[in-house]
Amino acid sequence: MKNTPIVVSVLALVLVGMLFGLNFQVSESAVTFFNAMGTTLSGIGAAAAAYISYLSIGQWKEQSKHSLLYEYLSTIETSLKIYEKEFIEKAITQDGLPVSKALRAFAEPESIIRNDYFDAYQKASEIADGEKLEKLESLELYKLKSRLFYPFDRYNTAACKSKRFIDNAPEELLNEKTLDEVPELHECSVTMFHNVLEIREVFDDAIKTVRDIRASL
Secondary structure, three states, rough: OOOHHHHHHHHHHHHHHHHHHHOOOOHHHHHHHHHHHHHHHHHHHHHHHHHHHHHHHHHHHHHHHHHHHHHHHHHHHHHHHHHHHHHHHHHHOOOOOOOOOOOOOOHHHHHHHHHHHHHHHHHHHOOOOOOHHHHHOOOOOHHHHHHHHHHHHHHHHHHHHHHHHHHHHHHHHHHHHHHHHOOHHHHHHHHHHHHHHHHHHHHHHHHHHHHHHHOOO
């Protein structure tokens, strides 16, 4: 190659300079340019690192929020199960309850879970948003109580009516007739049955809502 001697000469000169301390001058403008490039690249790197850190913190906060919401929803579900068990045991009686006992039986189960439920509900409401918050609002404790009261009242009224009828009915009628042959008792029994189902549906729907929210996290 024609240029080979020239290339070899240049390389030799550079090597000699490195060996004997020869200084090859670089223009000041070139130094300034490379310094500026270094500063710019450093700035871009710092900005990129800051952005990645910002994304990581945002992701961590979102995951933390989901974890807390999951925990609060689990507390709500546990409270609902306790509420249902206590409500069925105390408020749903075969013979019905007089007014004062009925009101006490209706209120007492809610008082058992009120503090834990209310605390978890409030905290969940603070971090839930959009559709999650909308669904969560349907689980507000007093809304649940209002949905429970009407079927409970209908059940208890029918149970009391059934009890009065049985107490005053001739023994022969109760021993010899089938339920469908005693319209008064049959109607009360059907009413009681349907309203127990409605009460259970209130709890089932509430628990399903909790699980739907949790599944969407």
